[in-house]
Amino acid sequence: xxxxxxxxxxxxxxxxxxxxxxxxxxxxxxxxxxxxxxxxxxxxxxxxxxxxxxxxxxxxxxxxxxxxxxxxxxxxxxxxxxxxxxxxxxxxxxxxxxxxxxxxxxxxxxxxxxxxxxxxxxxxxxxxxxxxxxxxxxxxxxxxxxxxxxxxxxxxxxxxxxxxxxxxxxxxxxxxxxxxxxxxxxxxxxxxxxxxxxxxxxxxxxxxxxxxxxxxxxxxxxxxxxxxxxxxxxxxxxxxxxxxxxxxxxxxxxxxxxxxxxxxxxxxxxxxxxxxxxxxxxxxxxxxxxxxxxxxxxxxxxxxxxxxxxxxxxxxxxxxxxxxxxxxxxxxxxxxxxxxxxxxxxxxxxxxxxxxxxxxxxxxxxxxxxxxxxxxxxxxxxxxxxxxxxxxxxxxxxxxxxxxxxxxxxxxxxxxxxxxxxxxxxxxxxxxxxxxxxxxxxxxxxxxxxxxxxxxxxxxxxxx
Numbered sequence: 104x105x106x107x108x109x110x111x112x113x114x115x116x117x118x119x120x121x122x123x124x125x126x127x128x129x130x131x132x133x134x135x136x137x138x139x140x141x142x143x144x145x146x147x148x149x150x151x152x153x154x155x156x157x158x159x160x161x162x163x164x165x166x167x168x169x170x171x172x173x174x175x176x177x178x179x180x181x182x183x184x185x186x187x188x189x190x191x192x193x194x195x196x197x198x199x200x201x202x203x204x205x206x207x208x209x210x211x212x213x214x215x216x217x218x219x220x221x222x223x224x225x226x227x228x229x230x231x232x233x234x235x236x237x238x239x240x241x242x243x244x245x246x247x248x249x250x251x252x253x254x255x256x257x258x259x260x261x262x263x264x265x266x267x268x269x270x271x272x273x274x275x276x277x278x279x280x281x282x283x284x285x286x287x288x289x290x291x292x293x294x295x296x297x298x299x300x301x302x303x304x305x306x307x308x309x310x311x312x313x314x315x316x317x318x319x320x321x322x323x324x325x326x327x328x329x330x331x332x333x334x335x336x337x338x339x340x341x342x343x344x345x346x347x348x349x350x351x352x353x354x355x356x357x358x359x360x361x362x363x364x365x366x367x368x369x370x371x372x373x374x375x376x377x378x379x380x381x382x383x384x385x386x387x388x389x390x391x392x393x394x395x396x397x398x399x400x401x402x403x404x405x406x407x408x409x410x411x412x413x414x415x416x417x418x419x420x421x422x423x424x425x426x427x428x429x430x431x432x433x434x435x436x437x438x439x440x441x442x443x444x445x446x447x448x449x450x451x452x453x454x455x456x457x458x459x460x461x462x463x464x465x466x467x468x469x470x471x472x473x474x475x476x477x478x479x480x481x482x483x484x485x486x487x488x489x490x491x492x493x494x495x496x497x498x499x500x501x502x503x504x505x506x507x508x509x510x511x512x513x514x515x516x517x518x519x520x521x522x523x524x525x526x527x528x529x530x531x532x533x534x535x536x537x538x539x540x541x542x543x544x545x546x547x548x549x550x551x552x553x554x555x556x557x558x559x560x561x562x563x564x565x566x567x
Contacts, residue, residue: 109235114291121288129219134257139270149205164216167317173509176225182292188221193281228504244435244489305367315358322351371506379498389555391518393548400544408538426481434489443490444562450486451556458549
């Protein structure tokens with residue numbers, strides 16, 4: 104289906120259902136396995152360190168392939184990349200279900216991550232085609248809400264499944280749901296506009312650039328992992344982590360230099376030359392770094408610092424995503440009425456305030472003291488995310504929507520990785536058991552949120 108300004112309502116509903124369901128599957132599977140890692144290690148005769156690759160393989164494949172697949176979407180069509188991603192994800196889920204060894208499972212998870220990259224790399228570009236320009240804010244808000252909700256729902260969904268079934272059941276529902284995505288979207292997801300002499304299809308990226316992109320993100324991710332993003336690091340791991348990070352940055356500098364003068368580069372430097380786009384990406388990286396710092400630090404603060412039970416801590420933290428669920432649709436309706444930079448700046452100021460107040464909790468706070476601070480953080484994040492994503496999507500030319508969509512996902516994962524690495528450094532210096540490290544992490548998170556808010560407000564002087 105070719106469209107000039109969005110799909111009609113019935114087709115739009117089916118198309119968004121396919122987008123939302125596919126996005127839920129891709130984002131949810133990034134965290135759903137975490138709770139099952141001890142059982143996986145035990146059943147497959149593996150160590151805990153080896154079992155972590157069931158998670159790492161998925162996330163590494165997703166991060167490394169987001170931009171190449173986004174560029175491929177600009178070239179051959181977003182729906183083709185999306186459906187290929189769903190098909191690969193679904194087939195890999197079956198392979199995960201049937202895996203008989205840890206390395207077979209880890210390999211299947213890598214392939215599943217490749218499919219997830221196909222889904223996440225172009226989903227926002229498809230939303231831009233599905234909704235009329237005047238209603239795009241609503242579509243972006245739905246997309247943002249889906250990502251936010253699925254990001255925090257993984258452990259809860261995993262706990263529910265694992266309470267009644269063994270860990271392979273985590274992958275069972277992916278198969279019929281993946282097929283349902285293809286069924287819902289095949290007839291209605293739009294095709295890219297046909298190339299014209301004024302707007303030809305982007306040239307295929309050089310194979311060397313694709314390899315450099317994958318290698319750069321892989322080295323940075325592996326370095327971050329060794330520095331303790333997931334399971335702590337000390338001694339040789341610290342040196343190796345720094346070495347891998349350094350190698351990734353050096354390789355990245357060479358890669359970016361190759362990309363600098365290309366008209367449609369794989370790493371979209373051309374889009375980063377657009378002030379609105381550049382500031383929005385910076386806002387996103389800082390905001391997601393703040394969110395990751397807080398999400399990892401808060402359990403340590405509540406459990407070890409304040410003595411809450413696991414159940415109580417989980418319920419208290421739930422206030423944050425609940426606030427996002429309430430505020431994100433409101434933010435979507437405010438897009439177009441107020442400048443996105445102003446909305447984002449106000450939201451991030453609220454988030455920074457909430458984080459600072461969490462860091463400054465009294466020695467013996469009540470549950471209400473904690474909840475209203477969590478609600479403030481979640482409301483601020485919900486007010487920021489949809490307008491920011493809307494600016495990222497619309498400040499790019501339509502023919503580069505795939506690249507913009509890929510950068511949106513890359514900025515989110517980059518910010519989350521940065522937050523995890525910084526938190527590992529804080530915990531290695533101050534410890535995590537008495538709550539001191541968590542307080543410092545929340546203070547740093549407030550600083551990142553404030554910096555993101557400043558970047559967002561700088562956009563107000565630009566049109567859009």
